[in-house]
Structures are given as C-alpha cells and as structure tokens.
Amino acid sequence: MVKLSDAGKKALDALVAETQAAKKIPGFGLAVTNLDEQLYVSTGGYKAYDDPSSGPVTPETLFWLCSMTKMITSIAGLQLVEQGKISFDEPIYKYIPEFKNAVVLEGTTQKPVTNHPTVGSLFSHSSGLSYFAFLPDPIIGLSANYLFDYSELGTRAAAHDKFLELTKGMFPGIPLVNEPGTFSYGFSCDILAMILEKVTGQSLIDYTKENIFNPIGIKTTFTLNAHLTDKLMELSFRNSDGSISRWDNQVELIPRYPKEVLFAIGGMGAYSTLPDYVTLLRHLLRIEAGKQVAVPVLKRETVKGMFKPQLSAQGAAPVDALLKMIDATNPNWDGTNFSTAVALTTKDWHGLRKAGSGFWSGWAGTNFVMDPTTGIALVSGTQIVPTMDAGANELWNKMEAIVYANLED
Known part of the structure; x- marks a missing residue:
C-alpha cells in the first residue's frame, strides 16, 4: 500500500508554512489519502482573510465546493441508473418536456436541435448546455439561474420551472451551444438534479444525505445553519492589482442561510470539510x-465507469480548452476526456498523476484528483474569486508535485 514518506509530510508542512506566511491566498487546507486511510491533513490562515479574530482554518472548516459538487450529483444519478429508474439513452425531454424545443446556437441565429440530448449526455457534460450561452453580469459572476432565491416560490415544481425559465433566457427554447456529443461546460448537473428530484420525489438535499453522505459517514451538505455558517470559511476577492480584499459582496452568490434551499444547485451548491471530501474520494x-466497503454507494462496475472516457477525441477537445483557461501554465491538459462523473487524464503526467485519474476543481479555489493506478487522492482548497485564481492553482500544483515525489510502498 502506497504511503506518504516522512520527508513528504515535512515538505507539505513547509508548503503550508510558506503559503501562510506569504499571504498570497486566504486561508486554505490540504488533504491526502490512500485506499485505507487519510495520510495527511493540514490547514493555514484564517477563516476571513488576514483576520485572526475570525479564527484559524482547521480540518473542521467548511468550504463551498462549487463545481466539485458535480461529482456528488453524478454519483446520485448513477445510483438511479443502477436501480433502473433512469437510463443513459433516454432523451432528457422524457422527464423535462421543455427540452423537446431546445435550440442550438449558431452565431446570432438559433435552430431546432436535431439530436436531442440524452440523460447520459448530462453525466459527460456533452448535452450542449453551457454557462456561456449568455454571459453573466458582471462577467466574473454567476449565472442568473444560480442566484435566484427559489425559497420564495414555495414548491420544488415551481423552482424547477423558474430555473428552466432563467436557463432559457431570451432564447425561443433552452439554448445549447452545440449539438449533443461535444463537451460543453454548464448546467448539465443541475438538470440531472432536477430529473433526480422528479423521479425520486425527494429533494437532492435529502437524497444525497440518505444515500451518499450518511452511508459514507461524512457531513457534506447542501444546506447551512447557524452552527455550520460559523464553521464556513469566508470568500475573499482578488483585485486587479493582485492584492486580496475581504469579502464585501463584490459579486452576488447563491442564496445561503438563513434562506431555505428549496432547489439545491446540483452543479455547485454543496459545502464540505476537506477531510470529508477526501473520505468520499477514498470510498470510491x-x-x-x-476492497471491502461497509456500505458502498455504487457498484464496482459503475465506479470503474467513472474512470473511462465517454467522449470522442473531437467531442473532448473543448475540455482541453477550458482547462487551459483555468491554468494556462500546466502543460499536461492535452488529451483530457470526461467520464460519467469527472474529467480524466488519458496519459501519465510526468512525476504526477497517472493516466485514468479523475479530477476537477471548484469556482472558488478547490481542487481534487483521485488516481486509481497509484491508489491515492488529493484535495486542496481556499476560497477566493474571481475563479481561476493563480494563487490557488500554485498551491495545488506544488502540493501535487510534493505528494507524488514522496510516495513509498
């Protein structure tokens, strides 16, 4: 069983100390696991940037996972596939009739979709749904359908209708940026969550708690309360000159406590400690x-499918383009694909993750990788916007390099 050497733990300790002293990012945390146990966890900084009175970041600090939520929603959807309640081959419009009239955007015109997106295309993010069908205002902010206060609508059905209305926007039908089959990053997991709620009659909140979080023994959640809000790390803002400011509502966020979460955002609505998230990765x-798992959330065949590419080389090309936007300094993006839950490396990264590793990141500075070949998973996190923060990427890249350079049997 692969382990992290003592030298590796000391090197990570030094990275934590160096990062905390430099104050290039707000508070942060790191966690590493092998197949059997957590190998390392450490944190640095304060829950509010450079404010000791807010308290230190600890392993119990809660991070907004943002797009690392998508894997959780995908696991929930895969459970329904296993149970025969939904199928990859079914058209989305079977569950959400509005998709019957979806339109494909071509420049300034729209045409009716000819290849209706399937449920399976939601898992591989190849449905044509995109964050970029029309851009948020401000450009660094979140889409309108993420910001609406659905609690005022009273029912999940009304919340679903409003989400679809806001997704449609000014277009004659729900907009797709391309015919299905090509990666397009956007609202696929939100629509998957909507299908789950329609099929099960449960909220995504209750379903994931009952069928994922409780069986694994983690406290990851889609809802906050007074106690959890006190544990939540605040966001910070990276100014155009590179400095960091305390959070002052520079952009609007998804509704939070004390508002009711009537429609949990399957694409970015979950909160977790980093040790809990790495526990989820270890479980998978x-x-x-x-290996034996007390209450497995998925069958082995299904989990193995999470590490198999789902897209053609042509269909996966936009994955590379998106990742190069996130971290242009990384030379390894070429050939990345997407599975039923995560992005996948299709080649070994020299001295780093192996081919077939699943990974993704979050809008506010979180990252993870799970490498079944090596038998390890890593998570790092801070909380800073705008997204694609260079400081958060630097922490992650240094962490991954240290871990892989210091593994031993």
Whole structure:
C-alpha cells in the first residue's frame, strides 16, 4: 500500500508554512489519502482573510465546493441508473418536456436541435448546455439561474420551472451551444438534479444525505445553519492589482442561510470539510480497487465507469480548452476526456498523476484528483474569486508535485 514518506509530510508542512506566511491566498487546507486511510491533513490562515479574530482554518472548516459538487450529483444519478429508474439513452425531454424545443446556437441565429440530448449526455457534460450561452453580469459572476432565491416560490415544481425559465433566457427554447456529443461546460448537473428530484420525489438535499453522505459517514451538505455558517470559511476577492480584499459582496452568490434551499444547485451548491471530501474520494477508490466497503454507494462496475472516457477525441477537445483557461501554465491538459462523473487524464503526467485519474476543481479555489493506478487522492482548497485564481492553482500544483515525489510502498 502506497504511503506518504516522512520527508513528504515535512515538505507539505513547509508548503503550508510558506503559503501562510506569504499571504498570497486566504486561508486554505490540504488533504491526502490512500485506499485505507487519510495520510495527511493540514490547514493555514484564517477563516476571513488576514483576520485572526475570525479564527484559524482547521480540518473542521467548511468550504463551498462549487463545481466539485458535480461529482456528488453524478454519483446520485448513477445510483438511479443502477436501480433502473433512469437510463443513459433516454432523451432528457422524457422527464423535462421543455427540452423537446431546445435550440442550438449558431452565431446570432438559433435552430431546432436535431439530436436531442440524452440523460447520459448530462453525466459527460456533452448535452450542449453551457454557462456561456449568455454571459453573466458582471462577467466574473454567476449565472442568473444560480442566484435566484427559489425559497420564495414555495414548491420544488415551481423552482424547477423558474430555473428552466432563467436557463432559457431570451432564447425561443433552452439554448445549447452545440449539438449533443461535444463537451460543453454548464448546467448539465443541475438538470440531472432536477430529473433526480422528479423521479425520486425527494429533494437532492435529502437524497444525497440518505444515500451518499450518511452511508459514507461524512457531513457534506447542501444546506447551512447557524452552527455550520460559523464553521464556513469566508470568500475573499482578488483585485486587479493582485492584492486580496475581504469579502464585501463584490459579486452576488447563491442564496445561503438563513434562506431555505428549496432547489439545491446540483452543479455547485454543496459545502464540505476537506477531510470529508477526501473520505468520499477514498470510498470510491476502495470500491474501484475491489476492497471491502461497509456500505458502498455504487457498484464496482459503475465506479470503474467513472474512470473511462465517454467522449470522442473531437467531442473532448473543448475540455482541453477550458482547462487551459483555468491554468494556462500546466502543460499536461492535452488529451483530457470526461467520464460519467469527472474529467480524466488519458496519459501519465510526468512525476504526477497517472493516466485514468479523475479530477476537477471548484469556482472558488478547490481542487481534487483521485488516481486509481497509484491508489491515492488529493484535495486542496481556499476560497477566493474571481475563479481561476493563480494563487490557488500554485498551491495545488506544488502540493501535487510534493505528494507524488514522496510516495513509498
């Protein structure tokens, strides 16, 4: 069983100390696991940037996962596939009739979709749904359908209708930026969550708690309360000159406590400690490896599918383009694909993750990778916007390099 050497732990300790002293990013945390146990966890900084009175970041600090939520929603959807309640081949409009009249955007014109997106295309983010069908205002902010206060609508059905209305926007039908089959990053997991709620009659909040979080023994959640809000790390803002400011509502966020979460955002609405998230990754890696798990959330065959590319080379090309926007300094993006839940490397990264590793990141500075070949998973996190923060990327890249350079049997 692969382990992290003592030298590796000391090197990570030094990275934590160096990062905290430099104050290039707000508070942060790191966690590493193998198939059997957590190997390392450490934190630095304060829950509010450079404010000791806010308290230090600890392993119990809650991070907004943002797009790292998508894997959770995908796991929930895969459970329904296993149960025969939904199928990859079904058209989305079977569950959400509005998709019957979806339109494909071509420059300044729209045409009716000819290849209706399927449920399966939601898992691989190849449905044509995109964050970029029309851009948020401000450009660094979130889409209008993420910001609406659905609690005022009273029912989930009304919330679903409003989300679809806001997704449609000014277009004659729900907009797709391309015919299905090509990666397009956007609202696929939100629509998957909507299908789950329609099929099960449960909220995504209750379903994931009952079928994912409780069986694994983690406290990841889509809802906050007074106690959890006190544990939540505040966001910070990176100014155009590179300095960092305390959070002052520079952009609007998804509704939070004390508002009711009537429609949980399946694409970015979850909160978790980093040790809990790495526990989820370890759970999946153990299933993939055929190791005993007390209450497995998925079958081994399904988990193995999470590490298999779903897109053609042409269909996956936009994945590379998106990742190069997130971190242009990384030379390894070429050939990235997407599975039923995560982005996938299709080649070994020299001295780093192996081919077949699943990974993704979050809008506010979180990252993860799970590498079934090596048998490890890593998570790092801070909370800073605008997204694609260079400081958050630098922390992650240094962490991954240290871990892989210091593994031993």
